[in-house]
Amino acid sequence: MADTRTQILDAAEHLFGERGFHGTSVRAITDLAGANLAAVGYHFGSKADLLAAVARRAIEPINAAQNAGLDRLLAETADPPVADLVAAFVGPLFDGMPAGDEGGARTSRLIMTILGDPAEEVRTWMGAAEDAVRDRYVAAFGRALPGLAPEELWFRMRGILAVVAVDRAEVHHQPAPDCPAPDTGEAPRRWAITFLAAAMSAPPTD
Template sequence: MATPDTRTQLLDAAGHLFAENGYRGTSVRAITTLAGANLAAVGYHFGSKAELMAAVVRRAIEPITAAQCAGLDALLARTPDPAVGDLVEAFAGPLFDEMPAGDEGGTRTSRLIMTILSDPADEARSWTGPAEDSVRERYFAAFARVLPGLSQEELAFRMRGILAVTAVDRLQLDQRPSPGCAPPEAGEAARRWALTFLTAALSAPATRM
């Protein structure tokens, strides 16, 4: 097996450290030390720590984005106004499929998503590019058509909730359960439960102001 090149080693090291420590809690020196690279390697291959963060997240999210895009294409080929549950499955299903229980890479992706959602650093939220923006905008438009009673702000909040619920569920599968608590369910059962819950959450009446 060929030895990973320096760029790949940096991505692997940074992915591990960003997922564990967040953006500000991870230094360039820590990344290069773990990768076995010299301190200038991040600048040479990525330009900056922020661009490295963007590359790490895009690499992790790319399979999910591709599956979401394919799922939406298939739905819209059948009907211009799919059911909310079908949209939720096309959007959230790949998050479960690409972050399977007990998989180290899946756990790291879950932690990266949690970092994006919770890290106060601007750099943790400025990683998206045209591909990610396009998929998000297409799903937003599809949900808006079938949920016309929701404001844009509330719909965006509920869609962020899909990411949060899925990422937390995947993370808990790899953590020891608290005393007295049953371990979280893995596999297809958890996927079905989550899709049922998320469909109900997306379909709930708009909040009265």
């Protein structure tokens, strides 16, 4: 049996991903976790702190793999090409949200929530570690794409997250009747890297 803290994290990850931050009550989390209402305050402090803990548990392994991938590239050259940077950034997202895996499904729903939920608590959960990964990739892409304005570069990087998150969410849902079933193998990773490398490398917008 998982300990109470882990049970609360599991329940909160499921409910935040399904209902969003404001749509999820602390009571619903503790009911699903089989814990008493005071346990959230004891282990986490507040619902916002619980969201931050849930997000970091899901995303820290992805961030660590992204950092390691960038380290490998930079050990080979100070200025890795765009396609290699995209692969190093995207690969861990696919690894962290595998098809046919309930943990991957929860992570994909959580990331979609982080991208789309307007609640301030969802916008402000990140800390220094997450900022550092983002800033390293922004700097590396900036060197590879020197003609791109910082605002457009960051827009394109958000596009990377959105494309991968939508694909990963799609593999865990039944396709619409008129749409082909999503590919659950390795092909989507290759498609994403090809597509996103081309999108990142497009000329700056006039």
